Amino acid sequence: MLPKLISSLQHPLIKHLIKLRQKCSYRTETQSLLIIGKKIILERRSLKNLLIAEGETPPPALSFDQVYRVPKYLFKKISGVNSPESFAAEVPLPLPSSLNHKQKILALDGVQDPGNVGTLIRTGLALGFDGLFLVKGSADLFNEKVLRAAKSAVFDIPYQIGSQTSLWSLINSGGFSPYAGDLKGKDPSQVSFSRPLVLILSNEGRGPCKETKEKATLVSIDMLQKVESLNVAIAGGILMYQITRSTNDE
Secondary structure, three states: OOOEEOOOOOOHHHHHHHHHHHOHHHHHHHOEEEEEOHHHHHOOOOEEEEEEEOOOOOOOOOOEEEEEEEOHHHHHHHHOOOOOOOEEEEEEOOOOOOOOOOOEEEEEEOOOOHHHHHHHHHHHHHOOOOEEEEEEOEOOOOOHHHHHHHOOHHHHOOEEEEOHHHHHHHHHHHOOEEEEEEEEEEOHHHOOOOOOEEEEEEOOOOOOOHHHHHHOEEEOOOOOOOOOOOOHHHHHHHHHHHHHHHHOOO
16 A cells, blocks of 8 residues: 655644544544554554654554654654654543452552553553552553553553542452552562452552552562662662562462
8 A cells, every 4th residue: 555645744644633532532433543663653552643843754563543744844743752753543542440350450549650550551561460450540541651661561461440439439349459659668578468359559659549558568669778768660660670570379
């Protein structure tokens, strides 16, 4: 299929793709998502629209409904970055799925920084976490900055989005052992982690909610120097690593 040329910022498809990048409500309405970069695109099975920069050729292994060629200056507008990659695509929005039989779930409660959310998702997937629960109030899972930090991890980890009540309903009904990061928690080396489990990471400023503090085993990282706290993505990565190490033999 020969690429169609688009050279105007006013083209309906360009406006559509920019709205997909910028607006959560529009992504939900259209059930579509914009992804940027050749590697993440090559990992997808189904593309609605593929865009390539002038001078590039479509990868032969891809399946897509339509392919378009656009000038590089348009890629800046589409991607929202000054030095974008030369491939972009519209793909179906990943749908939520059941977490009932997962073994290690990462739950993010009020983690609002998109870079932290993306980093935590990518780290969790790398360390064997097989489910994600986003409590409403956390950064949008498909925010452009989340996608840049998470890479393809958002497509590879089953997820749910809901309230704190929904999270605790899942924990209770599924028999999950709840653990939560907290400055006043125990050192992970002193905690006996058991699967299936949920690790809850909260907003750095307010910490875990009251119910989480009452019901979860609180864990913390012993710091050798006096600092206020660790970035939640760093702390979460350390805790997930400790959990993975201690539960690998189960």
